[in-house]
Amino acid sequence: MKIKQISVFVENKEGRLSEISTLLADAGIHIRALCMADTTDFGILRLIVSNPEHAQKILKDAGLTVSLTQVIAVSIPDQVGGFARAVKILSDAGISIEYLYPSIGRDQEHDKTAYIILRVNDNERAIAVLQANGIPLLKETDLPHI
Incomplete structure (x- = not known):
């Protein structure tokens, strides 16, 4: 991922x-x-x-x-608290975010999803913790579709 x-x-x-x-x-x-x-x-x-x-x-x-x-890319609900939930999951697991930035999305009017690129101190642990908590991660093959 x-x-x-x-x-x-x-x-x-x-x-x-x-x-x-x-x-x-x-x-x-x-x-x-x-x-x-x-x-x-x-x-x-x-x-x-x-x-x-x-x-x-x-x-x-x-x-x-x-x-x-x-890096990793997460898909979060584009709503109040969507981002906060994802970063709290990482924080609670002791995973540090070195930097992050949003992805350029398509058709934001109809798509209620935000895509965030994250550089963390431990990609493998972050992937496992996010997946265990139901936070979808993007694969390279997903990128052309966002």
Whole structure:
């Protein structure tokens, strides 16, 4: 139930994000989730994409510093308390969340589900605890459908 995340070291300068997203688009790679953490001089762009290995190659070939990381993605009810329940389950099990971000969903008007990407200190334990508590996890094959 782990999924691959691409992390890209990005210089904080005009046009860099446009360059990266254009490289991926030109390669036919679909971005399903993303977040950017930055400082004055650089940032880390985290991406969930349709073809992580190909995306990694495209970006590395363009001279960017890129790595693949295993993360998990949960599906939670898009309602008050849905997120709180999922993170409480992890907290109660002693699992730390290093960072998280939402996925880009489709047709939010009809779909009452939120998708959250999580980087935790123990993927295997997190997967087991979430599944035992009825929190659905996404597989790589689910990503094109969200």
